[in-house]
Amino acid sequence: MSTEKQIIQIALAGNPNSGKTSLFNALTGLNQKVGNFPGVTVDKKTGTASLSPQVQAKVIDLPGTYSLYPRRADEWVAYNVLMNVEKKEQIDMVLLVLDASNLKRNLLFCTQLIDLKYTVVVALTMNDLATKKGIQIDVEELSRELNIPVIPVNPRNNKGIGELKKVIARLAMQPTIPHTKDFIATKDLAEGAITKLQMQVPELNDYMALHYLANYKNLSFSQHKKDIISGIEQEEKFSATKAQADEILQRYTRIRQIMQQFVVEPDPLQKKLFTEKLDDILLHRVWGYLILVAVLFFLFQSIFWLAQYPMDGIDWSFTHLTNWVSGVLPHTWWSDLICNGLLAGLGGIIVFVPQIMILFGLITLLEDTGYMARISFLMDKLMRKVGLNGKSVMPMISGFACAIPGIMSTRNIENKKERLLTIMITPLMSCSARLPVYTILIGLVVPNTYYLGIFSARGLIMMAMYLLGIVMALIVSLVLKWLIKVKEKSFFILELPVYRAPRWKNIGVTMVEKAKVFVLEAGKVIIVISLLIWFLSSYGPSKKMQAVDHKYEVLEMQTPKTNAATLAQINRDFGTEKLENSYAGILGKTIEPVIKPLGYDWKIGIALITSFAAREVFVGTMATLYSVDENNTATLQQKMKNAKRDDGSSVYTIPTAMSLIVFYVLAMQCMSTLAVVKRETKSWKWPIIQFVYMTGLAYLCSFLIFRILI
Template structure:
């Protein structure tokens, strides 16, 4: 879209309803989570006004004040201080939570003193009313000197009035407030005057921030030294100035609250949220309920997905059989059925499970329970070198490690953030789900205990728990090797409980399925087609020998059964002598102690592009070897080693699941770890320790079973 000319920065405290408002204004289906820190990067959308003009809306990470501590707060801070080279906002749309107005007004007052044109969107008015809080909106508007518009993005209320105020502000109907919220100049008059001689456009308050944080701004070395000299000459004390500023702001906020806000007696009856927290955050029952919720999550993945998965598998086996009957015996027919269709089956069969997993995680976020999981986990997390905020990235890691690692920016302590990044890939992401599903279906009987406890669901839950336990063990070991010393605090705002937005849940499920089909699907299809070539062709010296051998044997066969058996042996030997077969055979000695054959070896190599490629690889290899219309599960079930024993025994399948659980088989994750840590050191450490851990644990599991 062309640059609209007007750029609005959307800011506010975490969990104030900022991302919901962004979605309503821009119509973009962004991820909306009901817990702090969901927005960890700059997102841009476009909104249009009545007069057909439009504006770019930049959704900045949530922050409590203009004194950043976390990586995501620095993103917002640099934009607001005009120190971001890419984003230059013309005005600010600030979201303030009406039910927590006193705390939200601190950040609001700081933004006003930066002298941007500001519009305040007052969210959570319904919750404020339930708490018995009454706000005189016009009185608040007078005291702040900026437009204040009550909004409810969930019900699309107040959005038209908000757009009108934004349009008026853009036309200078409301210019930046001339008066300071507090007397910023008196905090450090000489130092401020010195900075303003260098940068005359800066407000008094922005000048204070240049004195405190100029090292973090893209200024010339000469300017850095000059500001440093101003600090020395005027004896500027950053800590004292900051403390005095915050005290003055809260003093003024107290006056505003007395004039414009009526608050209830604190002894009045508690909100439903607080009553529910007495149970869900109980020191015993809270953990029992948490385990029950996680148990239901993993059971549901099997209960709900079984029928659509079976239907997709059955459909593909029928389509493949139909194509085999009507297509001529040519290379392109083989490519279509055993390359393209086998690859497509490997993608689409797992879409129901991925949609269900993401839908259930979105419900946990939307209701407000996800933040409670962090609170419950903090005590355990601290023992292994993490804190409660590490839980959010780790639980997000059940979906995908890439955004999960990015959301670790929410953790203030650098050591805890690095440890979270290093162990999050051990959580079982949705890419592992296809591998677990097919292997569990192969070796674990589909039996039920007490009529509703699925054994397959219990094994799946055990795998997820094993990944979590290994993450905690690894963190407790690594904390001794990472020598960053920094004091750690755990401050978390617990959102109110709400009914999930079913539209949001549906959008997330569809969006995640689309991403899986398009992003992972492209890789799976390309690798499936490449594998079809590598497993259908080989060095002519080897392939000619196989052709001649079976041509002679075929001529001597008279019965149909004999010819069919010979055809099967021919396909198997041809696959072994193909390029893929040679590659698999060369790595077989290294993986034999884990119970794997050369075909599994090929899958391990191709899976480094993306873990879910395992299923596509197997589908292609077995389709090339056995040209019939049986399902992949049936083909894997009947797979035999050279000595006639079954390939997929309980030991081999469990060993393979543990390998996929613990190995770092994701190039995207390594790339994002490099981006977040700004060095190749930690991705390399991750790759080495996870591969070694996966190999050792798989070997142990295979030898036990």
């Protein structure tokens, strides 16, 4: 007896904020992967779900969409998959997520899918919220009226998931699945045009034919096919706008009848829900902004407050590990590589894991509770003044984690000019890669003092750096608004999700996953560059290095063995001079005249160059440089604090540190981001402009900060 499973392909569809992602996670668990839809850069999430011993499903999570009339790039992706024009995603069934608390609006998309003649299974979510609103749905009668299965589910606690899987598996096992009757009389909308098109393409049903007529110019048809449809359009005087308006009107007329029959809705004058009461405060024109500032301050304060002890513990552990390894291994080039290259670079990665986890955990908390969408709403008025709208806020907030997903999420912005402006300014948001740089420099020069017992000086400076990035982004957007000549009206329509208790498991999983990404992805770059910096710092032109070796051999021979202090000083001077004559030292000294006006020495110059691969490499570079230079057991922060210039003054004064922080706030030091900008804009023009304006802005502002504070 064969045990081979039947495999079906399911498209998971639904309106945004309907619980689609939660259902996808409940069905597929950890069996997920992320790629791109063929030919486009919109994320494609797929997963496998075991429905029964006989049936397994490949689930494709389509981008959220409100109807089959797309406007945004991601809606076009969902539309193309459902229309099956390119025959790349053969859909066997559509699993549609309907929000029970917004049933009328959700049913529009549902009825369109029914008329496309798909096998549709409805997962009815948000039932608890519907109950709180006083909405009662006769699920059985609704299912009978639509002639499709309707299963109430709650993906957050796996309620109804088993029943949903059984229904899908049962439908998959049926040899033939009878199509439902049309929800509305589609052919009546344009009978002549639909009939003529079906004569040319017999496999089209009425509703599919209507969409071919309406959107053939935007679909990847052959030119011959487009000419045929264009000819029918002209012969029958087909108007896509009129057909769409008539269709929507007819659908909502029937949806209204269904709602009256099978859904009991509350009196609109009933008392406000908790969500609405809370929004009166959080979206208030005064209190809303004060609360937002307080939330952001708490976020940045927590990065220092909560992470301090684990970071100190990790730093202490790596310092002692390096000391122990150095004492155990023989004094050879490879032991030096392990101690001052590998362990120094690795310590520069691991020490910042607590802060990365806390940052992403708190951001996920804001998203999970529903507050993140309120931030978009609050910022819309300000955004419009600089050429953006509220939809630009989410990519910018995503930029606090990483600019790359932030830039990719601009696909939700329909207006081309606003999308381009958002792409150009998102890298100015202080991403998590900048966090290690801020932390170590602020910790170096800002005392750990508190004002009024609760306001940390370090937390305030950290928040100021994040705000500087935001303010500069708005100023740049205002300038580019007048330079980029694209005239296109935009509208900001935002659905505010209800407030919900956070899913702590989800927050924990996100924190662990982001830490893994930081260690494994950023860590690879940091380790490779740390090893490269070790090599460049340990070796140099043979004549110069031999001269240094000879000089200090003579000095060591001339110094009595009993004079330990002098020998230790000779050893330190030897490390410093050897570093200055190494390849890294030569490179640093070459660029030093350019960066000296900003208060930087040649070692900082090396870190600036390596940081263009990835900003977080700064810490690994400094760890390697100072390990090679001093070769002692102090922590990196202690080594940087002890660093001296040629005249004996400290390198990391307040003017230098603040100048360096500002440079990292504003500079474009991420090759990956530039590559993504090129991919999203389909031109090298914009990433080049972005690199030039951000680097120039960083240099100018760092110069001014240094001169003001000096």
